[in-house]
Amino acid sequence: MSAPIVIIGAGQSGLQVAEALRAEGWEGDVIMLGEEPVAPYHRPPLSKAYLLGESSAEQLTMRTPEVLARKNITLRTGIRVERIDPAAKTLHFSHGSSLPYHRLAIATGARVRPLPGADLQGVFGLRTLDDCTRISEALNTAQDVVVIGGGFIGLEFAAVARKKEKTVTVLEAADRLMARAVSPIISALYVTLHTQHGVALKLGVKVTGFTSANGRVSGVTLADGGTVKADLVVVGIGVLPNQELAAAAGLACEGGIIVDACGRTSDPFIFASGDCAAMRLDDGSLRRLESVQNAVEQGKAAAAAIMGKEKPFIAAPWFWSDQYDVKLQMVGTSAGHDQAIVRGDQAGYKCSIFYYRQGVMIGMDSLNRPQDHMAGRKLLDQHLSPTPQQAADEGFALNSLLQQQAV
Template identity: 35%
Template structure:
């Protein structure tokens, strides 16, 4: 018998290698539905889009899978899971398992409006998507980005730096509203605006207009017509839960799991973007990040090999936009006390979130020491001199209350 992993993204690949690192000796099958060897996803919305000859950045070379005796199957979309007989089916071929790991990821939300199927309308999830986009905008002078989340802003920034005129529409009132504080949203918007990117907030696209089968513009519900040569749809993602639902797993905006990646079925696990994990306060959260994919992969491997579970780190995220690096640690809250540290000369910026006197989260832009300070404080549960956090005259090490 064996472990079967459905999904060959960061989570699926890392759980396979983590199992081998933890001395799991039985067969491991990784079933990926793409043709490429598993690759890194973050470059797809950044460097891949503007490369002359885009190439995927592989997580591991082919030899690494052979060396660890990990059986990687590409172009292997799963059609059925037979829980009664512990089998997974791919194009008629059956894979038997002791443990089944769902690492099915998430898919971009679609925009189902008139004109959304025109040539020149793109979304990005896979390397093939990014390659098609790169090839399809060779002569584009104008780009419309629908959605001002992290992916939308990364795409906008990448094309802006290539001299393309970029406009971003957002149905909400500000950018990155789902995960970022209003302070960070406003600061990041100002950076993009200063670089020539236009924004339309509280703006819903009503229809996409085309000429000769190719996109030429988009009309907002306000009536405004935005002319463009290409459109990228970046309105968030939905977890891939179809297989989980087919076998009766508990699903609610993601595959529900415990902290140890276990699902409602004893030998089935869910990790990465498709999973929505329980928190200590009985709430649940679905995190989309490389850190979460790698962390849940290792927890799952420890669980299967019956080893001590690694301690979960405070969640952290990052994003590259224009020449700026954004790093966030912790889960922000609208109810937190927020303190700003801003270095105008360096254009570096940080928002510190406090609740009940403790540092809850930090959002930083080109302020790596602030980010590392926040991670250290939260990891060790240190106390901070909140009244001095905003002062550039006080070094980060001097903000920690001596024990």
């Protein structure tokens, strides 16, 4: 077997596939190809500690090329795959060269959803280290910051900008914050949190464009005729999966590269994982997640499947977000809940909300309560559910349900 296993994308998930292949016993060549000029790095700090200057570039790096080389993983950065030829099992690059593969893993991630007119100076998306560096420089001199989109990344950035004492306005089209991912209870708590920190929140507003002066952004225009003054704008209106390579190669795609729980695509020699992949669930629906857990677990599942092993990613999804001094940790889902139980102190941002559907816990959101979150993960993975009374009772140890089962 001479051809290598090739991974397109040297991000969180691509790295996981590479390392998991070694753990699963693959002894042949592994080549990871990344368009960005740097070794795999952690993206979450780009809108948190790193942007605040509280962590270093070294801390961002997940593995240096030297560490990868010791694992016999070849990393090629600054290289973009232009085309996959699945019949010839070959990749093609823009400069005309090509690379054969034995098996292929696609971990191309996602890109910031573009907003028309957002190519003005002073308007940024936040996805890459390069974006973060440019935003960080612009923040040094900016005063009036506008964030378009009240999702996780936009709000985390808003919190950083407030800590840097900028005037911050958040513009959100929906009538609540983080509406795609959290319950109305959490949205409302975050309206209070950001308002307490001095952010001007405008919900239910439609952005129509930008005003500029000397080629630089000077404001954001709204459908109601208003303009919000701005010398720095961050657009955080979601991402688009990088699925075009796969689609052009004939792989089934629908809002992401369609995979099963083991990362298998519609081509038996090609696998996909992370932000670019949409997983078919048991009920037939597709779920594309944008999270570290998903990138890691799907990457592991795909590596196992490449090795002919069945290790599906079935754990309950979890995610976190840091805004000011509040760590929000989510597990499972709040979508479709018919009962919400609060444990702890909502006003002090130290509480957990348990979500139930027909008496069974389907998810939990925790604010500054990491132990609840960890217990929630275990409970959901083991299909255990505290009663609503137990959930509300601070004296009830959630882990005791796990212990009872272990006995």
